Amino acid sequence: MTEPGLPHLLFIGAALFFIGVFGFLTRRNLITMLMSVELVLNSVCINFVAFNRYLWQERLDGVFITIFIIAIAAAEAAVAIAIIIHLYRSHRTIDVGAAEDMKH
Amino acid sequence: MMKGETIIFWLLAALTLGTALLAVTSRQIFRAAIYLLFSLLGVAGIYFWLHYEFVAAVQIVVYAGGIAVLIIFSVFLTQRSGEDLPKPSTGRMLVAGLATLSGLALVMFHVLKHAFPVSILEPSTATVADLGRRMLHTGEGGFALPFEVVSILLLAAMVGCIVIAMRVKNKNL
Numbered sequence: 277m278t279e280p281g282l283p284h285l286l287f288i289g290a291a292l293f294f295i296g297v298f299g300f301l302t303r304r305n306l307i308t309m310l311m312s313v314e315l316v317l318n319s320v321c322i323n324f325v326a327f328n329r330y331l332w333q334e335r336l337d338g339v340f341i342t343i344f345i346i347a348i349a350a351a352e353a354a355v356a357i358a359i360i361i362h363l364y365r366s367h368r369t370i371d372v373g374a375a376e377d378m379k380h
Numbered sequence: 381m382m383k384g385e386t387i388i389f390w391l392l393a394a395l396t397l398g399t400a401l402l403a404v405t406s407r408q409i410f411r412a413a414i415y416l417l418f419s420l421l422g423v424a425g426i427y428f429w430l431h432y433e434f435v436a437a438v439q440i441v442v443y444a445g446g447i448a449v450l451i452i453f454s455v456f457l458t459q460r461s462g463e464d465l466p467k468p469s470t471g472r473m474l475v476a477g478l479a480t481l482s483g484l485a486l487v488m489f490h491v492l493k494h495a496f497p498v499s500i501l502e503p504s505t506a507t508v509a510d511l512g513r514r515m516l517h518t519g520e521g522g523f524a525l526p527f528e529v530v531s532i533l534l535l536a537a538m539v540g541c542i543v544i545a546m547r548v549k550n551k552n553l
Contacts, residue, residue: 280389282496288393288426290487292400292419294480299404301476302468307454308409311416314447315400318423321439329430330498336506336514340523342435346442347530351537353447357454358541364458 285326292319306360306370310353317349389429396422407464409455417448434508 292315299312321342328338364370396419403415420443427436518524 279383280386282498283491284389284393285426285430286491287488288396290484290491291397292423294484294487295397295400295404297483298476298480301479302473303404303465304468305409305465307451307458308404308412308465311412311451312404314416314443315403315419318420318443321435322423322426325427325430325432325435329432330501331496333502335521336511339432339435339506339511340514340526343438344526344530346438348533350442350446351534353450355537355540355544357450358544360454361457362544370458 282326282330285322285330289319289323289326292316292322304372306356306363306372306375309372310356310360314349314353317345321345385429389426392422392425392429395419396426407467409459409465410452413448413452413455416451417444420444420448432506434506434511 296312296315296319299315300309303309303312324338324342324345326338328336332338360370363375367374399415399418399422403412403419406412406415420439424436424439424444427433427439514521515523515527
């Protein structure tokens with residue numbers, strides 16, 4: 277096996293992204309779909325950090341973008357879970373098929 | 381003979397991708413959340429492997445400590461225990477699997493074809509003090525504006541959560 281380098285990290289990023297997309301397409305439960313979105317965001321972070329490390333290691337732009345992505349992901353998860361719990365209170369389910377009406 | 385660094389890299393990759401795959405296929409939602417936690421920790425390990433200790437620490441604190449716990453709590457609040465998720469239809473699994481595998485093949489084809497100008501790796505010299513200085517620097521290469529925008533975003537998310545939670549309370553009264 278060769279020394280791990282940029283292509284290997286990009287492979288991990290791409291594989292994690294498509295695992296997340298697979299989960300997003302097959303799951304019908306809002307919490308599991310949110311978990312898939314978190315995987316997709318993590319794959320993007322891996323790509324940014326890997327590019328920063330291997331191509332522009334004298335700069336820190338990839339690291340900063342990763343930190344901002346993590347902050348935005350935290351805000352997104354908090355709002356999404358607030359909406360999910362609100363949906364559960366009004367519909368008694370968090371299946372996406374059950375949430376067809378806009379206002380209850 | 382493989383170097384220890386290489387072995388650790390492949391172990392971290394296997395941990396991240398294996399638990400991620402289990403997280404999106406597990407039929408028990410609580411187990412899926414725990415697998416997601418391990419996958420996030422694997423990503424933090426990859427950041428450690430790349431010598432970005434601060435990003436790895438932020439990943440562990442925010443993702444493993446915050447988001448995973450939030451997801452586990454929402455599982456407790458919305459799921460009845462002992463109930464499995466319904467199995468997705470075979471056709472949907474097939475189409476999703478085919479689409480994601482072909483997408484992965486396409487991306488990897490282009491990644492492997494492209495010659496990246498990889499420079500010789502020097503040990504990372506980015507300390508937390510460097511990051512902090514750059515974060516609040518307003519000139520060239522500073523990130524003061526995105527920092528402020530993210531702080532406003534977090535404030536907006538906080539207000540949004542409170543508004544969403546309050547509306548239910550009024551309805552129940």
